[in-house]
Amino acid sequence: MKLLFLNGPNLNMLGIREPGIYGRQTYQDLEKYIQDFCGELGIACEILQSNHEGVLVDAIQSAYGRVDGIVINPAAYTHTSVALLDALKAVSLPAVEVHLSDVSAREDFRQISYVRLACRRTFAGHGFQGYRMAAEALLAEKNGASEGEKE
Numbered sequence: 001m002k003l004l005f006l007n008g009p010n011l012n013m014l015g016i017r018e019p020g021i022y023g024r025q026t027y028q029d030l031e032k033y034i035q036d037f038c039g040e041l042g043i044a045c046e047i048l049q050s051n052h053e054g055v056l057v058d059a060i061q062s063a064y065g066r067v068d069g070i071v072i073n074p075a076a077y078t079h080t081s082v083a084l085l086d087a088l089k090a091v092s093l094p095a096v097e098v099h100l101s102d103v104s105a106r107e108d109f110r111q112i113s114y115v116r117l118a119c120r121r122t123f124a125g126h127g128f129q130g131y132r133m134a135a136e137a138l139l140a141e142k143n144g145a146s147e148g149e150k151e
Contacts (some may be wrong), residue, residue, distance in 0.1 A: 001042070001142055002067045003135055005034055006056055007049040010077030012147055014100075021101050023127060032052040034145040037132045041139060053083055060087040071131060074115045078103070081114055088118035094141060096134035099124040 007027075010017055028102060031047050038045040046067070048059050056077070070093050077084055078099070088095050097116050097126035102125030116122055121137050123130035 001069075001139055002044040002046070003038070003064045003133065003138060004067045004070045005045055005047045006059055006070060006074075008056060008073060008074045008077045009051040011073060011075055012049050012051070023100070025128065028070070030131070033128045033133055034135075038135065041135060043135060043139065049134065053077055057083050057087045059090055060084070063093060064091040067093065068142060069096070071098055071134040071138070072115060072119070073098045073100070073131075074113075078113045078115055080133065082100055085114040085118050086134050088115065094138055095119045096128040096137055097122040097124075098134050099128050101125060 004105065007030075011030070012027045014022055014030060015024050027049060034045060034047055048056075050059070052057050056074070060070065070088070072084075072088075072095055074081060074084055074097070076099070095115075095118055097113065097119040097123070103111070103113075113122070121134070123133045123137075126133060
């Protein structure tokens with residue numbers, strides 16, 4: 001199994017940006033975490049972070065026919081990007097949405113997720129662990145388990 005992990009704007013600032021919400025671990029720590037658990041699970045992974053919506057759209061489109069699923073933390077684009085939604089719908093790859101913080105307990109504008117409309121599940125508020133949970137859900141789905149409920 002091969003997964004694409006996409007991270008949206010400002011995630012490169014982890015450890016600096018609002019550590020009370022996002023923690024003190026860095027983006028490099030997140031990349032290592034993803035690589036480590038993917039190795040444990042026997043999953044090949046690609047990891048990309050961009051502050052530019054078009055780069056993320058291009059990455060989703062280029063995933064078609066190359067990966068088995070997408071784990072996406074669209075960050076601020078969660079609440080604004082129909083382009084990411086349309087790209088995910090176009091490639092029709094299984095996708096799972098991840099957020100480090102519990103967006104449901106934050107500002108009103110963060111309650112809307114366009115990306116979620118094209119995702120099998122959502123894991124929010126689990127920190128780095130949410131990425132592993134997303135990968136495990138996609139792996140289970142590939143191995144025949146049900147996709148379950150959104151979390």
